[in-house]
Amino acid sequence: MNRIVEINNLYYSYNNDFVLENINLEILEGEFWGIIGPNGAGKSTLLKIIVGILKPQKGSIKVFNKEIKYLKDEKKLIGYVPQKPNIEKYLPLKVTEIVALGRRIVNDWKKLSSHDREIIQKLMEELEIEDLANKIYGELSGGQQQKVLIARALAQQPKLLILDEPTIGVDMKTQSKFYSLLRKLKKARISIILVSHDIGIISKEVDKLACLNSKLYLHGCPKDIKIHTALKEVYGEDFLLLTHEEEE
Amino acid sequence: MEILSYAFVQRALLAGMLISIISSVIGIYLIYRGLSFMSAGISHAVFGGLAIGYLLGINITLTSLLFTLLIIWIMPFIVRKSKLKQDIPIGIFYSSSMALGALLLSFHQGYTTDLFSFLFGSILSIKDEDLIITLIFTVILTIFFLRNYWKIIFMIFDQETAEASGINVFKLEGAVLTLTGIAVVLISKLVGIILSSALIIIPAATLVPYIKDMRKLIVYTIFLNLMCIISGLILSYYFNLPTGSTIVIIATLVFLISLFK
Ligand SMILES: Nc1ncnc2c1ncn2[C@@H]1O[C@H](COP(=O)(O)OP(=O)(O)OP(=O)(O)O)[C@@H](O)[C@H]1O
Numbered sequence: 315m316n317r318i319v320e321i322n323n324l325y326y327s328y329n330n331d332f333v334l335e336n337i338n339l340e341i342l343e344g345e346f347w348g349i350i351g352p353n354g355a356g357k358s359t360l361l362k363i364i365v366g367i368l369k370p371q372k373g374s375i376k377v378f379n380k381e382i383k384y385l386k387d388e389k390k391l392i393g394y395v396p397q398k399p400n401i402e403k404y405l406p407l408k409v410t411e412i413v414a415l416g417r418r419i420v421n422d423w424k425k426l427s428s429h430d431r432e433i434i435q436k437l438m439e440e441l442e443i444e445d446l447a448n449k450i451y452g453e454l455s456g457g458q459q460q461k462v463l464i465a466r467a468l469a470q471q472p473k474l475l476i477l478d479e480p481t482i483g484v485d486m487k488t489q490s491k492f493y494s495l496l497r498k499l500k501k502a503r504i505s506i507i508l509v510s511h512d513i514g515i516i517s518k519e520v521d522k523l524a525c526l527n528s529k530l531y532l533h534g535c536p537k538d539i540k541i542h543t544a545l546k547e548v549y550g551e552d553f554l555l556l557t558h559e560e561e562e
Numbered sequence: 563m564e565i566l567s568y569a570f571v572q573r574a575l576l577a578g579m580l581i582s583i584i585s586s587v588i589g590i591y592l593i594y595r596g597l598s599f600m601s602a603g604i605s606h607a608v609f610g611g612l613a614i615g616y617l618l619g620i621n622i623t624l625t626s627l628l629f630t631l632l633i634i635w636i637m638p639f640i641v642r643k644s645k646l647k648q649d650i651p652i653g654i655f656y657s658s659s660m661a662l663g664a665l666l667l668s669f670h671q672g673y674t675t676d677l678f679s680f681l682f683g684s685i686l687s688i689k690d691e692d693l694i695i696t697l698i699f700t701v702i703l704t705i706f707f708l709r710n711y712w713k714i715i716f717m718i719f720d721q722e723t724a725e726a727s728g729i730n731v732f733k734l735e736g737a738v739l740t741l742t743g744i745a746v747v748l749i750s751k752l753v754g755i756i757l758s759s760a761l762i763i764i765p766a767a768t769l770v771p772y773i774k775d776m777r778k779l780i781v782y783t784i785f786l787n788l789m790c791i792i793s794g795l796i797l798s799y800y801f802n803l804p805t806g807s808t809i810v811i812i813a814t815l816v817f818l819i820s821l822f823k
Pocket residue numbers: 328329333351352353354355356357358359360397
């Protein structure tokens with residue numbers, strides 16, 4: 315099977331201390347990965363390295379079988395929803411236009427075709443934002459904004475979808491729609507990396523789970539690994555007190 | 563409308579149109595990018611470049627262009643080294659190029675008419691060659707913004723995601739700021755350093771909070787810009803006022819009125 319992401323012996327530091335140490339990870343086509351770990355564990359940092367915003371000091375990272383710095387057009391196949399996007403909220407840009415940015419990237423910035431418009435329309439319906447089509451991003455609620463960003467990333471029809479706590483502030487109904495959308499994408503052999511603090515959902519939805527706290531503690535199928543032992547290792551002894559133990 | 567029959571008035575009107583297009587597009591960009599202080603900053607750099615040209619006795623338009631672009635290009639590296647928000651190093655650098663300019667000019671004795679027209683401008687005494695260069699630049703700028711419209715919009719909207727999707731933000735912003743530098747030099751040459759940053763920021767700042775449609779915003783800003791220039795021209799003609807200052811004051815009044823509408 316195709317390797318979509320391949321990380322070897324990767325280290326990253328912002329200043330002096332390494333926030334990521336000796337990361338090794340291989341993500342195959344069609345795999346759905348969940349990444350969990352405490353605040354400050356380096357999850358967002360790892361995702362930013364995978365999308366090419368940050369450059370690691372040591373180690374190698376390949377995406378679509380290429381060193382990340384050599385990726386060109388392939389970058390259009392990476393859909394990314396950042397955790398805390400630094401958005402210029404008052405840009406007078408309508409919701410449809412934002413979602414359409416995803417289509418424009420893939421189309422080399424040519425005019426939108428009717429096929430593009432169909433994709434946009436369908437996504438907006440699926441995420442229930444079609445009523446917001448003509449609103450400005452800055453006029454939406456937090457959860458609505460998040461849905462727009464998700465729709466924009468999905469509009470790229472990416473081969474690799476990278477989601478950093480995408481459902482923060484999104485209501486339960488939309489969340490379940492969102493996860494069923496992800497399941498559909500997975501069937502279409504898209505690789506997904508999802509960071510979330512919602513361990514319940516993650517262990518139910520994903521194929522592979524990685525527990526990160528600077529180092530990668532454990533990864534594998536959630537069914538196979540002793541999830542509580544891993545979590546205890548990453549989050550510390552107190553962890554069990556915080557989980558719903560009957561969930562397992 | 564006898565005023566229109568003079569060749570210099572016609573040239574001023576044409577210049578006004580070109581300046582409106584250039585400064586509106588760049589002004590809107592800078593405002594949404596949170597870089598509105600750049601235009602004032604760059605115009606200070608133009609002054610430093612002028613002084614260098616005077617002292618070396620070479621073409622002052624050329625030296626101000628080179629000096630301005632030099633500062634724009636090294637700025638990202640200084641910002642990165644300083645670990646400060648970019649307005650701080652930019653502010654420092656631009657006041658020092660103003661100081662450098664004043665210092666260098668103090669060594670220069672003699673004829674400085676050019677200098678005064680660069681500082682305070684005289685839209686009524688524009689040379690044909692300046693007009694042609696500005697016309698060519700307007701065409702280049704328009705083509706650039708039309709071709710890169712959605713890329714630029716994406717970069718402004720969400721820089722990180724734009725970068726993740728393959729837009730080279732460093733290059734794109736570098737290109738826009740280079741065009742901004744050239745624009746400020748050209749506009750300063752036509753209407754003066756002080757008017758240039760005013761025309762770039764004030765009309766755009768007046769309309770940005772009210773117009774919720776990008777294309778309309780661009781068109782209306784160009785229109786407002788042009789109206790300020792034309793009414794400034796007319797008022798200064800009939801009341802014998804300095805044109806540049808009249809235009810800035812009108813633009814500022816419109817801005818103030820818009821706050822209370
Ligand atoms: N821009 C930055 N400059 C310096 N240090 C940073 C920066 N961004 C993150 N860090 C540090 O790197 C570490 C990892 O941060 P990161 O954002 O990757 O954590 P995370 O796992 O995503 O946490 P959270 O669950 O809170 O989102 C943290 O200790 C943080 O302090």
